[in-house]
Amino acid sequence: MNNTSSIELNNFWSWEAFYPLTEDRRTEIKSRYLALSPVMRSVAGQIAVQRHLEENNHPSMVRFIESLDYDSKDTTQLKYPNFWYKLFAGRAMTQSNTIDLFFDGVNYPTANILKHPLWSLIDHRVTIESSLKQFAIQYGGKLFRKLFSWHCLDEIPLSALKQSYPSQRQTQFEARSLDSLNALLFITLNQIRECKHLRPTTAEQYAYALFLFLFGYKYRTLKMLDMGIMLNELLTPSSSSGDSIKRQLT
Structure with missing residues (x-):
């Protein structure tokens, strides 16, 4: 029935x-x-x-x-x-x-x-710049300095992101959504790669905490540990410390 x-x-x-x-x-x-x-x-x-x-x-x-x-x-x-x-x-x-x-x-x-830009970013099977373009199409121009300048491009560089402020990062964290985690990861990548901030950056700390909330608490996720390792590799490309992230997530 x-x-x-x-x-x-x-x-x-x-x-x-x-x-x-x-x-x-x-x-x-x-x-x-x-x-x-x-x-x-x-x-x-x-x-x-x-x-x-x-x-x-x-x-x-x-x-x-x-x-x-x-x-x-x-x-x-x-x-x-x-x-x-x-x-x-x-x-x-x-x-x-x-x-x-x-x-x-x-x-x-x-x-x-199924095609949320967060998946392709963490998967890193496309460039960060391509993933940022996918995110811009879905999320809009809130994080970007001049979004109209990048509309015709297939990829958007991290340098297109606005300067991040503490209130913005906290707002993204408190939104507790896939979109806000996606935003925090791009802010983190910008802080690490473009702004050369020391790690862990504040955005990075928010991103890891939100990741644990979403995929360890809010949603049931069979592959959370594998996903966490991929996230760590995204933020630390030269690192092969899979054991380190396993200890953090278990």
Whole structure:
């Protein structure tokens, strides 16, 4: 039986009306998601499902799967519930048709989490400058000195960021979101690489604390330790001290 409330349905269909998951959007999200490492694909999928449950008032995975109204008599749909449980537990999606199944069960904001610029930054499979351009498109010009100067570029240099102030860094930390962690990491990289601040910088301390809050407390994350090592490597490219970050995160 479908237990979806009218509020949940209205929320879902309002997004479908204004931000439908068109073929172009699906293709872009798939491309960005599949370019990630298995670790980051695991994290992105796991976070996306948890955010979807929270923001669409599904009290459990059981209720969410019931809301999808799969036909138990249709043999092609028998494996669908198991797909969602595995994704929730941290299984990374690897095939295009599997991602289509995910798209069919969620709305645009949830699907868009799969290509959040935070994943590509920590994954460092693209340049920091390319990741900063992705972030600028999604986040806007709040952190940038003259965003219009960089609109036509594929990459944005760290030097485009505004000077960071203590109140700004604290505000980002208190926002406790994926976007604010993304912002703090760029501020940290700018402080380390462009401004040559001594480590740990204040932004770096905020970033590590927020990382632990988000992926150690707010969200259930199977690959948190692996992600923490990747984060450490991003901020300290010359360091191979994986054991050090493991001790901090365990």
